[in-house]
Amino acid sequence: MDSQAAMLSSLPIHFPSWQLNTLDIPPHTQTVDIIVCVHNALADVQRCLESIKTYSTAPYHLILVDDGSATETHDYLADYAKGEMATLLRNEQARGYTCAANQGLHASQNPYSLLLNSDTIVSAHWLERLVACANSAPEIGLVGPLSNTASWQSIPAIESKGDWAENPLPTDMSVPQFANRVAALSNRLYPRIPFLNGFCLLIKRAVITQIGYFDEARFGQGYGEENDYCIRARQAGWQLAIADDVYIYHAQSKSYSHERRKQLAERAGIALTEKHGQTTIDTGVTICRHDKVIEGIRTRAKYLLERWNIVAQGQYHWRGKRVIFMLPVLEAGGGSNVVISEVRAMRRMGVDAVILNFLHHKTTFEKSYPQLDIPVIYTPTDFDLPRYCEGYDAVIATANYSIQWIAPLATQPNPPIIGYYIQDFEPYFPIEKAIRYRWFWRSAWIRRRLASYYFRRNADFRLAWLSYLQIPNCKLFTKTHWNKKELHYQLGKESQLVGASYNADLFVPRLNRTEKTDRLRISAMIRPSSSRRGALRTMQILQRIYQEFTNQIEIILFGVAEDNPAFQALPRDFAYQNLGLQTPEQLAILLAQIDIFVDFSNFQAMGLTAMEAMASGAAVIVPTIGGSDSFAVHQKNALMIDTSKTTDCYAALKQLITDNTLRNTLMKQAPQDIAKFYPEKSAYRILKVLFGEQ
Incomplete structure (x- = not known):
């Protein structure tokens, strides 16, 4: 194995925890200056500041920039700053977001400056996770979260009807609840991206020292200033990353009307093109839109609540049930991987699902699955299997030879439910040379006739065939229609289709290539x-x-x-x-x-x-x-x-x-x-x- 191959096989990987309200990264130890620029929209401001107070952990310092707000908002900020020991900067006349943000950045002297729009709602551990992303690589200079509406950081959709998507939350789902689920299912990929939305932007002090502040001359009224800053940071050698375990709700500012916002965006687009050229902008936009890692995060987000709802339904129906899977394997393989991922899913549903393997497989099996997080029971011999199955509500065979091991359970006075997980049509295994020819697959009738031939002449074929008939009341279930049809055509046995599946938490688009190559x-x-x-x-x-x-x-x-x-x-x-x-x-x-x-x-x-x-x-x-x-x-x-x-x-x-x-x-x-x-x-x-x- 060469050095490149060794690198590919040993890169670190983060596995989603599925645990809510937990923090599996170190708490941040350096102070974060949270800068909130405000121009009216008091109700949004109150929700934002309340969420910061509720969910932010020390050390942090709050810097409020009141950019010409009316009396009601002005008075509220003054009282809030006194009560919370926050720094308050006040402009009697509104100067625009870019100037207000620069005021806050100039006032910030700590290792991290975090610009946060006043129409946002944060959730538990948001600061720790943003800082952890920033510290995951020394070249990362700017970090942003996922959101409902934050251009390229929006999940699950980025566009709707020709405009940016808003991605409203379900009516029965709060922001903290949704943010918890995003964090629990995150792969913590920290994808790199050319542009970050300025609604929540963590900036390392070293970046500010090197490239300075926002460009007030060209983007003084807001819009475009963060895109310009992102381009400048990248030109200086810094990377921009998304903390994909952080979700911050963005209500879309009420400080500007929709028409005013559109005018500012159009003007900023022209200024950005004049400064950096359309090619630079287009290249960055293409990456933001089509990067496979970011697209993968959006795709997973589409099924986020659906997966949680299925887990909740499973808990409602079967919490407390006990299920044991016969998995007598040595090394990692497709069938084993499927069983393991589905046992893990059952355990999320409150089912006591476990695996039973042989003791002499243990060393190799655990080497094949070094990060296995589900219980495995090891038995010395197949004669001990019935004893290890006592107390379980259901016992599942996963291969034809394991059926005969658990068959005695069916004759007990109060037998458990016995299932047979048919992931393949195993009678074909002993006759591999025959089934490689096209004529074998021409019709079910041909295969039935050949089955009769091999049943008489091949003991392994016969053993696999009879396994589907050995236990009369055995519950048969299969992965695909092909399996189901083969079982029906060959033996007349009906089975239940449970559908194809894979480990959706592990196999995702990850960081693009570890080294550049045109091959x-x-x-x-x-x-x-x-x-x-x-x-x-x-x-x-x-x-x-x-x-x-x-x-x-x-x-x-x-x-x-x-x-x-x-x-x-x-x-x-x-x-x-x-x-x-x-x-x-x-x-x-x-x-x-x-x-x-x-x-x-x-x-x-x-x-x-x-x-x-x-x-x-x-x-x-x-x-x-x-x-x-x-x-x-x-x-x-x-x-x-x-x-x-x-x-x-x-x-x-x-x-x-x-x-x-x-x-x-x-x-x-x-x-x-x-x-x-x-x-x-x-x-x-x-x-x-x-x-x-x-």
Whole structure:
């Protein structure tokens, strides 16, 4: 593994906590000067100052700039400043926001100056999180939060009907409640951005020392001054970041009429262009609008309340239920990752969901999941399984061989509910060589006839087949329509569809590439131990693609150790990086760094890694055979091909390399479409299958 590969596999990652009203970063220790410029709109001012008082933690100092407010507001600020020991600066005649902001900045001498509009509402831990973002990298000079209406920092939408979106909160949701949920589900990505909205702007003292204050000559009346300041800061070598774990409500100032605000914005736009040139502005706007990390944050925000509501419904129906999943695995894999993410979701619903594994798997399993945050019970042998399942309301098998281990539970006087999580049609596993041919998939009738043949001649096929019939009242549930249909066509067994899912908290678009390169990064998972995964085909295609596009691509492999004999036997006469076996956290970093992910498997019952790659912002190729159509739409968010045809595989990959428009379209659309497959939805459906809605 070279140095670049090592870097990709070891970058740090923050995992959302799902815990409300908690602070998992150090409290800030240096004083923040909070500067609030006021021009009338007393009701907004009162709400703003009350929220600052309620939710700000020391050390901080409040600087109020009264920019020519009328008597009522003037008198209120005077009394407030005395009572709260705040600094009050007063202009008898309004000078405009830019001049008022500069007055506050000149009065500020502490390590951080924070400009906050008087029509905002802050929430718990806002200061700590803004400062933590600023301190996360020495090159960060300016920091802003997320908001309902703050141009590029708005969530979930930035535009509506040709204007900036307002994103009103649900009528039953308070600002602190929504802000808590944003913080709890944040990946703390701190995306860099060319422009920050001035409604809430944290500035390091070193930035002010280097580039000075706002440009009063050109932007004295307000509007445009923060854009100019952002450009100047970036030109001086500073980075601007969004603290994506902070949400501050912005009511839109009542200090100016809509017509006056529009006039000021138009005038500021002209001045900004004259000073910096339209190219600089357009380039920054393009990044703000299309940056994949920021778009990913907006997309996740669309499902923020929906996910919380499903968790709340799950708590209402099934809090206190106990569920144990048989997961007898050694290393991280797709099926295991799905179970783990959905067990985690069940635990958020108040369900005592746990995993049961073998004791001799423990060392390798915990190495594969070093950050696992759910309970795992280890049993010495499969003979002990029934004893470990005592007291649980439901026992779930996740593989055909585990059915026979828990079958004795069904004969007990008061048996638990027994479920079978069918993530694949496992009778096909022992006959991988047969199912790679197109004729195998021509019709369900052909597959039924072949099933009869293999049932008589293949013991492993027979064991997997009978597992679906072994426990009469077993509750069967599947991930995709393809699984459901295969089970019905082959055995006449009905199952419940719980839907495709992936770890939506882990696989997200992350910081854009760790180093600049003009080469496209292509990645594939290589599993030579399983012929249905098409390892030979994949390596042959990558070898050919590399020969044609040597100077345009980088190839990154994972899923198998470099010294694995089966891997060594594959075609490897081309340049590649092999990251080997990956933990889920390492894989999340890798997939966020690539442009194209290819899955040339014979078939995929679902295609978890492709889902994870799509969620991370990659363009993917998946097989048409199987359940990938549950999330992939050809030419819209992915390419779906007949992987039994090597020529089709090669042509699809070549198309993504050469057709920039198609590739970028897929990379943009994929995270938006895949975000709705969050694990809480599937976890809820599983619990409904097991227990019904009570």
